[in-house]
Amino acid sequence: MTTTSTTPLTAKQLDDMIKALAHPVRRDIVIWLKTPEQYFADQEHPLSLGVCAGKIERQTGLSQSTVSAHLATLQRAGIICSQKVGQWHFFKRNEALMQQFMLQLSAEL
Numbered sequence: 450m451t452t453t454s455t456t457p458l459t460a461k462q463l464d465d466m467i468k469a470l471a472h473p474v475r476r477d478i479v480i481w482l483k484t485p486e487q488y489f490a491d492q493e494h495p496l497s498l499g500v501c502a503g504k505i506e507r508q509t510g511l512s513q514s515t516v517s518a519h520l521a522t523l524q525r526a527g528i529i530c531s532q533k534v535g536q537w538h539f540f541k542r543n544e545a546l547m548q549q550f551m552l553q554l555s556a557e558l
Contacts, residue, residue, distance in 0.1 A: 458546075458553055462527070466550050469526035474509060475519050479528060481508060482542045499532065499539030 458466075470476055481488040485496045489504050506516040520540060523529045528547065531540050 456549070458549055463550070463553065465526040466528060466546075469522050469528055472519065472522075474511065475523055477509070478505060478519060478523065479542060479547075481505070482529060482540060494534070494537065494539070498534060499530075499541035502538045502540065505540065 470479065482500060485492075485500050488508060489496065489500050492501060492504055494501060502516070502520065505520070506513055509516055509519075511519075520529065520531070524531060524540075527543055529540050530543050531538050533539075
């Protein structure tokens with residue numbers, strides 16, 4: 450899911466994002482990805498790539514499969530995006546979509 454700051458989100462997009470953020474672990478992940486240098490400063494790869502899935506897994510203390518499911522939910526909602534580099538998957542927040550989400554919620558609610 451991609452969007453620009455001038456394109457209003459659909460009701461379904463808003464609902465999907467709200468549902469994805471309804472779980473405390475997923476909210477934590479989104480918070481950590483907002484300032485990855487604060488939470489993942491020890492990552493070997495540049496944080497400009499995003500945060501390695503393994504680092505997120507360790508930060509949560511949950512199993513790999515549980516964290517993967519949470520990451521997939523956030524990705525389906527468009528809140529985060531990923532890229533694969535070698536054997537690693539890196540995750541970043543979709544800042545443009547998050548900004549649009551926050552602006553739209555503020556305006557509508």
